[in-house]
Amino acid sequence: MALLPFVDVKPAAQADAAVVWLHGLGDSGDGFAPIVPELGLPKHHKIRFLFPHAPVRPITINGGMQMRGWYDIKTWDLNDRADETGVRESAAAVTALIDKLIEQGIPASRILLAGFSQGGVIALHLLPRLPYQLAGVMALSTYMAVPGKLKEEMTTANKTTAVLVNHGTHDEVVPYSAGQAAFNALKFAGFNVKWSEYRMGHSVCPQQIADISRFIQQQLPAL
Template sequence: MTQQLLPYVESNPSSTPDACVIWLHGLGDSGHGFAPIVPELKLPDSMAVKFIFPHAPERPVTINGGMRMRSWYDIKSLDFNSRADLDGVQTSAYQVESLINAQIDSGIPAERIVLAGFSQGGVVALHLLPRFAKKLAGVMALSTYMCEPTLLNSEATDTNKDTPIFMAHGDQDEVVPIFMGNAAYQTMHSNGFNATWQTYPMQHNVCVQELNDISAWLQKVLG
């Protein structure tokens, strides 16, 4: 039985796309949340980049009293070591992998696909990249952290060791404290992944300077 792909919002360039960015939202948001960012990136018309913003499934979230909302995984506790539910992260990573493979099947090579994620979405992106069997163009992990970092050494492959990873965090983030983001960066870096770390004077959001840096980074990895 073929798995049904996650639903998503799609933004297409004026010409036939030859690259793709798959951008995962945070807890309680949807694919519509980040879709307006595309024109703000001001990518040149010569870059034929398709953007896909998938919607996470709705599920009860423990820390929110079991309320159902779009979530890539359950959050049972705000504790640093047990915030992300591994089973949920693995399931979402599998669903995102299917979405990536669908783009590959449509004619866009894996090496022309960037996986991006904000907060919860970034957790899924950081989980999937080291375990993905095909080399991607890059990963953006924004205002996020890592699920079960101790598993990385035994589960990671070398396929995406050289893949650029843009990691960024707000130094005033009260939702995902900056030390959690930096710990994820240190874990990726110490395991030999090509990660960079950038901080911004902001809370749990994105800012103009970050968008400018993301645009420059995308033009570098997809240009």
Template sequence: MSNTLECIVVEPRTPATAAVIWLHGLGDSGAGFAPVVPALGLPSDHSIRFIFPHAPEQAVTINAGYVMRAWYDIKSMDLHDRADMQGVIASEASVKALINAQIAAGIPSERIVLAGFSQGGVMSLFSGLRFEQKLAGIMALSCYLPTGDVLPAQLSPENAQTPILQQHGIQDDVVPLSAGILAKEALMAGGYKVQWQTYPMPHSVIPAQLKDISQWLLQCFEM
């Protein structure tokens, strides 16, 4: 898998001093989440660049081998054997390349938030916890830890105190609420600063949630 991903980039009106890298869910693309930028209702003079990468296409086992955009193969619905870890590691390299590209473009790592929904949230958690430089925050929406109820190996001490926003729908029938709770409990047991929020929704994103995300982003970037 190439580490270079195609992306949709939404620039702020003023020169960017911060960045959000937002990873989509299984079968979606960066275009699926790009419309959230105006929906967040951020101040008009915010200086946050939003990057929405497209996952590569690959066969997905639980979908009868159908080829779709995916960050990794999903082998089964069993949480402890769901994620193909070889694929997770490969996508992590692509995510790290995206972060490093922003750093090279002049955005310090501590001004970068790694975000994701569903499979993308799995990748934001896994990659953010292991990234070797301090991040501004990690956002994990409607997702789980690829390692089940334990934290990944090779955790980065630089992100041990990084704010983590975890949100989940209580009616989620794709990624059960219990999977998100297992991740939250593992993170909190590991000493991470987790803000946990639930919403009366299925496997989706709703306006009330976007309002909370907006407030959290402004706190991360101290805007």
């Protein structure tokens, strides 16, 4: 499997930690890369940020238009929105990228996985299925694919991993209730999840960015 291409935002010093941040439908790794300076991290932080580009594929709900997406969306119905085959293929590609970071010397315990919308679906799919423990997971304005298979497929590696689930109360793309359902499914399964909501649509807001910065610094403290 070819490694996913990505935007690479490196710290000034040798990196000892990493954040892998997955974009939403129709976006690219370039979309979220500018958030790094907005996080206001300490000047001498050693966190490398990787913003992978999803493959270009036809998206059914957009008339088959070709765009970057982690999976096809066949219908707006949340019970059948995510193409399971595409979700699993993208999850495998993101896992390969994390494996490469580990191979390069950054341990899984110093890697944080984040995802917005479609990217968050992949992050939430990986959280209970990875064989190693991450530093943390952020699921932003998203939902859970194949929730019915969570119990049979989950491992215990990330049961205690801090998971931040964020959603906008006025989200016009992914219903607020879908974010809550994902949070509740993980909580019921025994994962260490925290819920935060913001008065916004399908986006990010300044208060949320400040909270994300705190979470990253908490989970990836300077060594």
